[in-house]
Amino acid sequence: MKKNSLKFVFITSVALVIIFAAILFLRKPAKAEKSERKENLNEIVLYHQDKFDPGPGSSSSVIKEAKAMPVYGHWQNFTTKDGLPSDKAYAVKIDDDRVWAGTHDGLALYENGKWRTYTSEDGLAHNGVVSIDVSETTGDVWVGTLGGLSRFSEGKFETFNQFNSGLPNDLVYNVCCYGKDVWVATGGGAGRYNTETKQWEIFTELNAPMHEPWTYALSGGEGKVWIAAWGGGVIEYNNQTKKFRDYTDPDGFMEIDLMPDDGPVHDITTATYYANGIIWVSSYFGLSRYDGKNWNGYFDHDSGLASNFINNLKAKGPIVYVCSDKGFSTFNGETWVTYKKNENDENGKAIITNGKEVKEVAQTPSISHNFIIGADADDDVVWVATSKGVSRGEVLR
Amino acid sequence: MKLLFSIIMGFLLLIPFNSNGQEKIVNYGNIPDELVGYDKYMKAYKYHFLTPIQFYGAGREKLAPNDLKEVRIGFLGPLEGSILVSLGNQMLNGSTLAIEEANKKGGYKGIPFKLMIHNDVGLWGAAANQIVSMDDEKVWAWLGSIDDIVSHVAIRATLKLEIPNVNTGDPDPTFTETNIPWVVRTIPDDRQSSYALVERIYRKDKHSRVAVIRTGSRYGRVGVLHFNRSATRIGFPIIIEERFKDGETDFKGRLDRIKGTSPDAILIWGNATETALILQQIRDLGMKLPVYTSDRAVSQEFLKLAGNLADGIVTTCQYNPDANDPKLKAFKASYTKRFGMEPDVFAAHAYDGMNILIEAINKAGLNRALIRDVLTDLKTFQGYKGVTGVVNFDATWNNVRPIYMAECINGKFRFSPAPPYNKADVIYKKVKRETEY
Numbered sequence: 001m002k003k004n005s006l007k008f009v010f011i012t013s014v015a016l017v018i019i020f021a022a023i024l025f026l027r028k029p030a031k032a033e034k035s036e037r038k039e040n041l042n043e044i045v046l047y048h049q050d051k052f053d054p055g056p057g058s059s060s061s062v063i064k065e066a067k068a069m070p071v072y073g074h075w076q077n078f079t080t081k082d083g084l085p086s087d088k089a090y091a092v093k094i095d096d097d098r099v100w101a102g103t104h105d106g107l108a109l110y111e112n113g114k115w116r117t118y119t120s121e122d123g124l125a126h127n128g129v130v131s132i133d134v135s136e137t138t139g140d141v142w143v144g145t146l147g148g149l150s151r152f153s154e155g156k157f158e159t160f161n162q163f164n165s166g167l168p169n170d171l172v173y174n175v176c177c178y179g180k181d182v183w184v185a186t187g188g189g190a191g192r193y194n195t196e197t198k199q200w201e202i203f204t205e206l207n208a209p210m211h212e213p214w215t216y217a218l219s220g221g222e223g224k225v226w227i228a229a230w231g232g233g234v235i236e237y238n239n240q241t242k243k244f245r246d247y248t249d250p251d252g253f254m255e256i257d258l259m260p261d262d263g264p265v266h267d268i269t270t271a272t273y274y275a276n277g278i279i280w281v282s283s284y285f286g287l288s289r290y291d292g293k294n295w296n297g298y299f300d301h302d303s304g305l306a307s308n309f310i311n312n313l314k315a316k317g318p319i320v321y322v323c324s325d326k327g328f329s330t331f332n333g334e335t336w337v338t339y340k341k342n343e344n345d346e347n348g349k350a351i352i353t354n355g356k357e358v359k360e361v362a363q364t365p366s367i368s369h370n371f372i373i374g375a376d377a378d379d380d381v382v383w384v385a386t387s388k389g390v391s392r393g394e395v396l397r
Numbered sequence: 398m399k400l401l402f403s404i405i406m407g408f409l410l411l412i413p414f415n416s417n418g419q420e421k422i423v424n425y426g427n428i429p430d431e432l433v434g435y436d437k438y439m440k441a442y443k444y445h446f447l448t449p450i451q452f453y454g455a456g457r458e459k460l461a462p463n464d465l466k467e468v469r470i471g472f473l474g475p476l477e478g479s480i481l482v483s484l485g486n487q488m489l490n491g492s493t494l495a496i497e498e499a500n501k502k503g504g505y506k507g508i509p510f511k512l513m514i515h516n517d518v519g520l521w522g523a524a525a526n527q528i529v530s531m532d533d534e535k536v537w538a539w540l541g542s543i544d545d546i547v548s549h550v551a552i553r554a555t556l557k558l559e560i561p562n563v564n565t566g567d568p569d570p571t572f573t574e575t576n577i578p579w580v581v582r583t584i585p586d587d588r589q590s591s592y593a594l595v596e597r598i599y600r601k602d603k604h605s606r607v608a609v610i611r612t613g614s615r616y617g618r619v620g621v622l623h624f625n626r627s628a629t630r631i632g633f634p635i636i637i638e639e640r641f642k643d644g645e646t647d648f649k650g651r652l653d654r655i656k657g658t659s660p661d662a663i664l665i666w667g668n669a670t671e672t673a674l675i676l677q678q679i680r681d682l683g684m685k686l687p688v689y690t691s692d693r694a695v696s697q698e699f700l701k702l703a704g705n706l707a708d709g710i711v712t713t714c715q716y717n718p719d720a721n722d723p724k725l726k727a728f729k730a731s732y733t734k735r736f737g738m739e740p741d742v743f744a745a746h747a748y749d750g751m752n753i754l755i756e757a758i759n760k761a762g763l764n765r766a767l768i769r770d771v772l773t774d775l776k777t778f779q780g781y782k783g784v785t786g787v788v789n790f791d792a793t794w795n796n797v798r799p800i801y802m803a804e805c806i807n808g809k810f811r812f813s814p815a816p817p818y819n820k821a822d823v824i825y826k827k828v829k830r831e832t833e834y
Contacts, residue, residue, distance in 0.1 A: 087455065090557075128529070130557065146529045146558075162526075169522030171529055171554055187550040188522025212615070213522070214549060230553060231571065253434040254574040255425045256441035265443070268575055284576040285445055299443060309450060309576070325453045371454035387454035 065359050066352050069319065069335040072382050072393030073350070077368040079389040083115030084108050085127075089385035091374040093132040093141075099383055100141060101390050102129030102374070107143055107152075108390075123157030125150040125170075131374075135177040138195070142182050144172030149184055160193070166200025167191055168213070174271075178220030189213035190227050190235075203227070208235055209246040217271035217312070226279055228269040234281050247281075247290065257285065260297030264288045275315035278333075282310035287322060289333065296333075304336025304353030305329050306370075316377045323372035328384055339393075341366040367391045426570065426588050427797045429818040432627050449792045450578040452769060456559060461763035467511040468504065468763065470496070470754060471531035471539030471560070473524060473551055476516040480643050480668060481543050483698065484743045488566050489514065490736045491747030492540055494728075497735075499755045505763075510755065513539075517547040528554035536560065538754050538768055540747065545569040545615040552580050561757070561769040565750035566743050568692070568715070569619050573793040581772050581794035583753065583785070584746045589800050590692055590713040591623035593815035594664065597711060597802060598689055599633055600819055604662040606636050608655045610648070610675060611666035613640040620691060621666045636660055641675075643668060648675050652682055666691040673702035680706055687711070695803050695810055696741055707805040714803040715742055716785035717812045728784040742785075749783030 078101075079087050085106035093100045099110040107118040107129045119127050126147030133142050141152040148161035148170045160167045169188030176183045182193045189204035190213075204213035214230035227235040233248035249267050251258035257265050266285035273280045281288040286308045287298040300308050306327030314321045322329040327340040334354070341348035348366025352359045371387035380395040424433055425446040435441060472492055475485035492512060500509045513534050515527040524547040531539055539555070542548050543566035552575065555562045562580045564572065570588040573580065598604050607628065611617035617640065628635055637658045639651040652675070655663065663679060663686060665672045672694045679688060690712040693699075700707055718725075728748060732740040740748070753772070760777065761767035771777050773794055781788040789798040803810040 126529070128532075128558075146532070147526075169525055171522070171525040171557075173553075173557070186522055187525040187553060212546065212549070214553065216553065230549070230575075251434065251441075254571060255428075255445050256434060257443040257445070258435055258439070258441045260442045266445075284450070286443070297442075307453075369455055387456070 065354065065357075066337055067335050067354065069330060069332055069337050069352075070380070070395040071337055071350055071352070071361070072330075072339065073363055073396045074394045075363065075365050075367055076392045077346075077365065077389050078110075078115065078391070079368070083117070084390060085117040085119070087388045089373065089387075089390045090128075090130040091132050092376050092383040092385045092390060093134060094376045094378040094381070094383060095134045095141065099376075099392075100132045100134075100143075101383075101385060102132050102143070102145075104128050107132075118152075118157070123150070123159065125157075125159040125161065131172060131174045133175045133177045133182075135182070135195075137177075137180065140177075142175045142177055144175040144184060146171055148172065149175065149182075151182075166193070166202060168202050168204070173215075174217040176218045176220055176225075178225060181220075183218050183220065183225055185215040185218050185227065187214050187216075190215040190218060192225075203235075203237070208237070208244050210235060216269070217273075219273040221274040224274070226272045226274055228272040228281065230269065231267050233264045233267045233269055234272050234279065247279075257297065260286075260299070260302075261295050263295050265297040265299070270310055271312045271314075273313055273315040273320065275320075276318045278315065278318070278320075280313055280315050280320045282313045282322065284309045286310075287313070287320075287331075289320075298331075300326075304331065304338050304351060304358070306338045306340065311371075311373050312375070314375050314377070319377070321375040321377055321382065323375050323384070325371050327370045328367055328372045328375065339363070339367050341368070341370050367393070425793075426586075426791065426795065427592065428588075429592060431818075432592070432630050445576070446574065446791070446793045449773065449775065449794070450576050452559075452578045452766065454559065454766070456766035457764065457770070459764055459766075465508055465763070468508050468758065469511050469513050469534055469536045470751070470758075471528075471534070471536040471541075472512050472514045473517050473527055473531075473539060473541030473547070474515075474566070475543055475547070476514070478516070478518055479544070480670075484543050484566065484741070485517075487741045487744035488541070488543065488747040490732065490738075491565075491740060491744035492751040494732055494735055495748050495751035495755065498731075499752075505755075505758060510758075515541075517542045517544065517551070522550055524548070524551040525554040527551070528558060528560065532558045532560060537758055537763055537765060538562065538772075540565060540750050540754060543567055543743065545572070545619060548572055549575070552577050555579050559765055559769075561754075561765060561772055563750040563754050563772070565746035569615065570623060570795075571619060573795040576793070578773060579769055581753075581778075581790065583750045583783075583788055583796050584742075585715045585796050585798060585800050587620040587691075588623045589715075589797065589815075591621070591627055592818050593713050593800055593802060594624055594689060595627045595631070596816055596818050598662055598664070599628065599631060601816070602662070602687065604687070605633050606659065606661045607633065607664060608637045608639075608658060608660035608662075609635050609664045609666065610639040610641065610651060610655065611664075612643055612668065612671065614643055616668075617666045621664075624664065624666075635664075641667070641671060643671065645671065646674055648678050649682070652678055652684075656682055656684055660686060662687045662689060664689045664691075665694075668693050669696045669699040670702060673699050673707075676703050676706050676710070692742070692803075697739070700805070700808060700810075705808070707808065710805045712803050713815060714801045714810070714812055716745065717801050717814075718742070718745070718810075719812055720786075722784070724782070725784040745785045749781075749785050749788075752783065753778055753781060753788075 086103035088104040091102035101108040109116045126145035128146030131144035143150040151158045168191045169186035174185040184191045192201045210229045210232040217228040223239045225237045264281045266283040271282045279290040289296045306329045307324035309325040312323040318332045329338040336353040338351045346365040350361040368389035368391040369386035374385035382393045384391040474488045475481035538561040548567040556577045564582040568587040570586045695714045757771045761771040791797045801812045
């Protein structure tokens with residue numbers, strides 16, 4: 001009897017172990033059905049280079065790794081200690097040899113190595129400056145503030161607000177000069193100011209394919225203007241035909257992105273920029289790229305993107321400059337270079353991502369802060385507005 | 398012995414089913430499995446809102462000012478020039494009561510709290526200007542608003558200016574789906590109401606031909622969205638949807654069209670006044686079918702206008718106003734004594750929301766980023782017990798606690814817990830997915 005019991009225990013135990021193993025095997029989560037284009041970064045082989053300071057003019061295997069992408073370094077950081085009116089910077093705009101910076105406490109101009117501040121006492125609509133653009137035709141500086149739109153021309157400010165003009169709303173999230181027009185994005189709709197006729201035109205859900213008039217960024221090119229509409233994807237306006245079309249995420253659900261390459265990754269868009277035949281679209285859910293035929297979506301888990309939470313973006317030529325809450329990413333459709341500052345010191349790294357390969361390059365110093373709100377690039381220089389100061393980087397050769 | 402051994406081994410065998418969280422996926426927003434978009438056929442590439450977004454910007458290092466004479470908290474609500482003024486006043490009263498009680502207890506380290514009151518006006522974009530004003534006034538946080546449009550415009554500005562916000566009155570599901578890490582909402586949303594109504598109308602009451610008449614405002618459009626989608630997904634698409642403008646009084650033409658489709662129930666999604674008028678005109682047309690409404694019918698205004706016709710109306714409510722809870726009873730007594738009226742859902746939630754804000758300021762100190770951290774840490778206020786019930790934030794800081802059904806009997810709403818959503822017995826093979834990337 002005792003022998004039979006032991007035999008029963010042994011057989012039962014073996015059977016249960018087999019069943020147990022089979023269950024564990026079958027319970028492995030189904031592998032994500034990602035498109036073949038996507039690379040699983042878990043498989044990336046990491047290369048680390050602890051020290052890297054090639055200096056201008058040097059050639060390096062690291063720079064080669066970035067292929068056609070510029071790698072920026074030699075960062076200079078500016079805060080209130082250097083003359084900025086506030087450490088919290090919202091926007092930067094390169095204007096030939098000058099640079100404008102929009103901060104929470106004023107508009108700053110960097111010229112000949114010094115900062116100068118303009119505030120409401122100088123005629124600025126509001127001290128909180130969140131967007132800046134410079135007209136290529138007139139050289140006027142257009143400033144979007146928390147309390148209206150200002151034009152800086154010949155040393156004087158002129159203010160546009162809801163009471164004295166057709167400005168849709170006083171909080172001007174974005175201003176964009178395109179030809180003779182100045183476009184603004186506000187929570188009350190997009191506005192177009194014709195600087196020749198001095199007429200305003202407002203675009204809302206009443207005359208454009210938007211659910212609501214919540215617009216937060218815009219960009220012009222090739223006779224069209226693209227508007228990032230909160231909850232409405234991207235609205236394209238054709239200046240010639242005066243017709244609209246919209247680009248939205250086809251899956252129709254806020255809580256998912258069914259397929260990354262079927263349109264914008266989300267309808268809540270934060271910025272859009274057109275350059276080199278490409279429309280770039282940012283959101284708090286990832287980045288999208290549209291070449292006129294195909295959409296591509298990029299997330300922080302499948303690309304070199306610093307974070308899915310993207311505050312803003314700007315494009316120049318083939319390169320997009322992505323301002324995220326966890327670093328500054330640049331991308332040309334193939335190669336990523338992402339800049340991140342270390343948490344506890346002034347140093348950081350540039351992370352170059354080519355498909356499966358990732359190379360990290362140490363940088364001393366790094367950008368001013370990882371929370372990036374605005375950027376602008378020109379030739380060999382990039383400027384970045386951050387949560388704690390403004391940074392200037394040079395292309396490393 | 399054989400029996401004992403079998404029991405032990407059987408128990409060990411069952412352990413894997415309970416120990417691995419992967420198999421017990423909690424869908425975002427309490428979405429029943431059956432209603433998850435596309436999930437019957439394929440896995441989405443990316444699932445949002447499963448982990449909270451953090452704020453990585455600067456600001457936590459800022460020192461608190463030491464010369465303050467008052468600690469300012471902003472309030473944004475419909476106080477004039479809006480059809481929602483009565484709701485806005487209730488929200489303001491609830492907030493005021495919480496502030497007054499906090500000041501009686503010493504305010505913030507002896508400094509009184511002060512409410513900086515702003516009317517949201519309701520015009521496009523105007524709320525953004527009010528948030529800028531609050532920033533200029535140096536508020537530490539703000540509470541509001543009710544209207545969907547106002548709230549959306551305001552939170553985009555609050556993100557830019559980095560001011561914590563507690564919303565206690567806007568049930569728009571998309572409000573917290575914006576991924577803004579400066580915003581929490583304590584009132585359960587219309588997604589929860591929609592699921593409860595679908596369960597009640599189709600499963601319990603066995604209707605199959607439901608007509609919808611709703612306000613054309615965002616409250617109606619977004620509010621009814623999840624009801625429509627869910628009804629369609631379980632096999633009963635609504636048979637007709639009619640719209641009206643807030644403030645309209647004659648709905649006969651639209652109700653005639655609805656009558657022509659032979660519905661077996663009608664859902665009205667709108668504010669109290671229009672809901673009562675529509676109910677009256679439904680009965681005037683001789684339609685005796687059951688009527689369901691959105692939660693704004695739970696108000697004295699609706700009961701007064703609808704009179705006897707209100708009996709039998711079924712809707713939802715975000716809490717149980719008649720709960721046998723000493724805290725709720727004390728609040729109702731204080732509120733009635735202070736303002737000479739009974740509190741409604743907006744007053745009660747504002748009272749809770751303002752108390753949460755005050756507690757967050759007391760814990761974090763005078764620093765917006767740190768106040769945000771406390772509000773959103775999913776620890777400090779998770780399970781917070783207020784007069785409206787508990788707070789159960791999801792990863793978007795949306796309160797997904799269970800809601801209540803409200804049924805009008807003898808001129809008074811009676812409340813009961815909304816029954817959990819029952820999955821239909823259908824051929825349904827759910828594709829496995831990962832909880833997050």
